[in-house]
Amino acid sequence: MSAKITIHDVARESGVSIKTVSRVLNREPNVKADTRDRVQAAVAALNYRPNISARSLAGAKAYLIGVFFDNPSPGYVTDVQLGAIARCRQEGYHLIVEPIDSTGDVEEQVAPMLATLRMDGVILTPPLSDHPVVLAALEREGVPYVRIAPGDDIERAPWVSMDDREAAYDMTNHLIGLGHRDIGFIIGHPDHGASARRHQGFVDAMRDANLPVRQDRVEQGWFSFRSGFEAAERLLGGSDRPTAIFASNDDMALGVMAVANRMRLDVPAQLSIAGFDDTPGARITWPQLTTVRQPIAAMAGAAADMLMSGVEHEEGEPPPSRLLDFELVVRESTGQAPG
Amino acid sequence: MSAKITIHDVARESGVSIKTVSRVLNREPNVKADTRDRVQAAVAALNYRPNISARSLAGAKAYLIGVFFDNPSPGYVTDVQLGAIARCRQEGYHLIVEPIDSTGDVEEQVAPMLATLRMDGVILTPPLSDHPVVLAALEREGVPYVRIAPGDDIERAPWVSMDDREAAYDMTNHLIGLGHRDIGFIIGHPDHGASARRHQGFVDAMRDANLPVRQDRVEQGWFSFRSGFEAAERLLGGSDRPTAIFASNDDMALGVMAVANRMRLDVPAQLSIAGFDDTPGARITWPQLTTVRQPIAAMAGAAADMLMSGVEHEEGEPPPSRLLDFELVVRESTGQAPG
DNA sequence: ATGAAAGCGCTAACAA
DNA sequence: TTGTTAGCGCTTTCAT
Numbered sequence: 001m002s003a004k005i006t007i008h009d010v011a012r013e014s015g016v017s018i019k020t021v022s023r024v025l026n027r028e029p030n031v032k033a034d035t036r037d038r039v040q041a042a043v044a045a046l047n048y049r050p051n052i053s054a055r056s057l058a059g060a061k062a063y064l065i066g067v068f069f070d071n072p073s074p075g076y077v078t079d080v081q082l083g084a085i086a087r088c089r090q091e092g093y094h095l096i097v098e099p100i101d102s103t104g105d106v107e108e109q110v111a112p113m114l115a116t117l118r119m120d121g122v123i124l125t126p127p128l129s130d131h132p133v134v135l136a137a138l139e140r141e142g143v144p145y146v147r148i149a150p151g152d153d154i155e156r157a158p159w160v161s162m163d164d165r166e167a168a169y170d171m172t173n174h175l176i177g178l179g180h181r182d183i184g185f186i187i188g189h190p191d192h193g194a195s196a197r198r199h200q201g202f203v204d205a206m207r208d209a210n211l212p213v214r215q216d217r218v219e220q221g222w223f224s225f226r227s228g229f230e231a232a233e234r235l236l237g238g239s240d241r242p243t244a245i246f247a248s249n250d251d252m253a254l255g256v257m258a259v260a261n262r263m264r265l266d267v268p269a270q271l272s273i274a275g276f277d278d279t280p281g282a283r284i285t286w287p288q289l290t291t292v293r294q295p296i297a298a299m300a301g302a303a304a305d306m307l308m309s310g311v312e313h314e315e316g317e318p319p320p321s322r323l324l325d326f327e328l329v330v331r332e333s334t335g336q337a338p339g
Numbered sequence: 340m341s342a343k344i345t346i347h348d349v350a351r352e353s354g355v356s357i358k359t360v361s362r363v364l365n366r367e368p369n370v371k372a373d374t375r376d377r378v379q380a381a382v383a384a385l386n387y388r389p390n391i392s393a394r395s396l397a398g399a400k401a402y403l404i405g406v407f408f409d410n411p412s413p414g415y416v417t418d419v420q421l422g423a424i425a426r427c428r429q430e431g432y433h434l435i436v437e438p439i440d441s442t443g444d445v446e447e448q449v450a451p452m453l454a455t456l457r458m459d460g461v462i463l464t465p466p467l468s469d470h471p472v473v474l475a476a477l478e479r480e481g482v483p484y485v486r487i488a489p490g491d492d493i494e495r496a497p498w499v500s501m502d503d504r505e506a507a508y509d510m511t512n513h514l515i516g517l518g519h520r521d522i523g524f525i526i527g528h529p530d531h532g533a534s535a536r537r538h539q540g541f542v543d544a545m546r547d548a549n550l551p552v553r554q555d556r557v558e559q560g561w562f563s564f565r566s567g568f569e570a571a572e573r574l575l576g577g578s579d580r581p582t583a584i585f586a587s588n589d590d591m592a593l594g595v596m597a598v599a600n601r602m603r604l605d606v607p608a609q610l611s612i613a614g615f616d617d618t619p620g621a622r623i624t625w626p627q628l629t630t631v632r633q634p635i636a637a638m639a640g641a642a643a644d645m646l647m648s649g650v651e652h653e654e655g656e657p658p659p660s661r662l663l664d665f666e667l668v669v670r671e672s673t674g675q676a677p678g
Numbered sequence: 679a680t681g682a683a684a685g686c687g688c689t690a691a692c693a694a
Numbered sequence: 695t696t697g698t699t700a701g702c703g704c705t706t707t708c709a710t
Contacts, residue, residue, distance in 0.1 A: 395686095
């Protein structure tokens with residue numbers, strides 16, 4: 001184990017005080033270029049790295065960002081982590097991951113952690129973005145947070161999102177453009193704010209095209225493969241079938257695909273299927289899934305940025321926010337309507 | 340923001356010195372039961388939580404465990420995190436996740452992080468479990484680590500694994516028991532130690548059943564859907580086809596399934612397909628995949644345990660290790676051999 | 679069984 | 695532009 005070298009070693013090596021070393025490390029002004037160079041040379045020569053515990057104990061920053069998630073769609077969580085870390089690394093921040101079980105005692109899981117860790121900020125992923133106990137604990141402990149894709153109470157705190165309504169609107173129009181007039185829709189998990197927005201986009205597109213939205217064509221799902229499977233069984237069970245099904249996420253769309261396979265329905269010749277999210281699973285079927293690419297990593301990166309730059313939410317002002325672009329990914333599971 | 344309460348507040352409240360509070364917190368001996376109770380009451384009353392930075396600065400423990408991963412199969416990574424955290428929470432430890440890009444400068448990614456964070460230990464997931472630069476950096480910085488499913492040099496450091504060879508052996512026997520005599524095999528990513536062991540298990544089972552292992556029935560894959568897809572195209576391309584294909588992981592098995600669907604081969608009537616890992620994707624197809632359930636969360640939990648309990652690897656001794664049980668999960672993608 | 683004092687390695691407030 | 699001095703909230707000696 002290499003002997004621990006501290007700021008004092010660097011100060012001695014470069015012939016300045018520790019405070020000046022500290023200034024250089026933190027990019028504070030009022031350091032002569034020449035001095036700065038000497039210090040940086042010493043840092044490099046000694047291979048010095050500031051101790052994060054000492055830094056956070058003495059100063060205001062902990063150099064720690066938290067990511068809270070629950071009931072993880074694995075791909076989603078991993079994308080969030082990768083996106084957040086990409087930004088954090090550059091600034092010397094690290095990521096603490098905390099799965100929260102919302103069916104358990106949330107307060108008990110969150111409060112002690114916030115008190116011990118004193119993170120600089122927390123990124124909230126759905127459905128935690130809307131969990132009242134989590135939000136309250138964060139506010140009580142004074143830990144800044146950014147919500148990803150929150151559902152309601154948008155004025156409460158900073159957030160990052162994409163336009164779920166418009167994306168669903170566009171996807172529905174894609175289907176309509178292919179000649180589909182009878183389209184089934186599977187709603188997402190009711191605890192996720194995005195679910196209602198995606199549903200709205202579907203309804204708006206149908207209305208704008210003067211197409212009826214039949215209530216027996218809309219099923220409630222839970223974002224799981226199984227719930228998509230079961231919804232598809234109901235949707236496709238009778239002789240009177242829709243020619244396309246738009247599921248609010250990929251997992252459910254894959255459930256629809258499984259039912260279609262089992263019923264020997266040709267996709268997309270007899271049934272078009274569209275998903276939402278562009279998870280890895282979307283390419284892990286045949287035919288590959290037409291879906292909406294969410295900028296998950298980018299959203300997480302933007303959230304990390306907001307946290308690290310210490311954006312403030314001024315009382316009475318709308319909170320800082322970012323709306324990122326989505327992308328329609330048309331693959332093989334959607335095609336011309338039959339007939 | 341609730342005012343920060345410190346060990347001094349607790350000491351005052353319970354009428355003892357901060358050292359005694361510290362003793363209680365760390366479960367040190369030599370505290371009168373009565374005193375201990377008073378302190379614990381004060382901790383509860385004040386809702387006190389020790390500051391992790393102060394603790395790790397003053398003491399030896401950081402209460403931080405790292406998880407390194409690369410090129411993540413999302414489900415795998417999430418399982419590892421959940422498994423590790425479940426144990427860490429009880430002991431007041433937290434998880435730092437660090438994706439490592441092994442195609443980049445690994446030393447540069449790992450060394451500064453180890454120096455700043457001074458974690459109590461690191462959990463290495465494949466293929467990082469065998470990455471020489473990562474191992475060397477860890478050892479140089481004196482950070483203990485546990486390797487999950489390492490490939491070689493098993494004596495070097497503590498590890499947790501499952502018996503990949505035996506699992507592949509059992510799966511191959513399952514296929515043989517179904518009457519298959521001509522079985523294709525897709526090898527996993529060569530950087531993952533498990534790949535060779537799974538291949539070996541296949542070969543051993545074939546030998547033990549006096550079945551030939553034809554070289555044109557064994558394809559090299561990379562653990563990706565695409566590589567499984569391409570291997571299956573080669574395996575199934577001619578008129579002389581195997582009646583079953585055993586892929587070294589689920590993603591590749593799903594690639595085989597896609598080729599079978601495209602060729603209108605009935606699974607399992609005309610072709611049996613087996614995977615390995617039991618990722619969520621295994622249930623997200625139809626027919627559902629017969630596979631091997633890896634105890635991923637349990638392996639990560641065991642690794643976290645070893646790290647937190649500070650197991651030492653004595654010079655000249657074999658390192659501490661755990662071999663966990665797997666489980667054959669027979670679903671619908673395997674069946675009687677045709678004819 | 680308990681406590682006093684001395685740091686851990688930094689940043690912050692204030693001098694110079 | 696630079697340095698000095700005090701802590702941050704704990705754990706660790708070492709007394710008692």
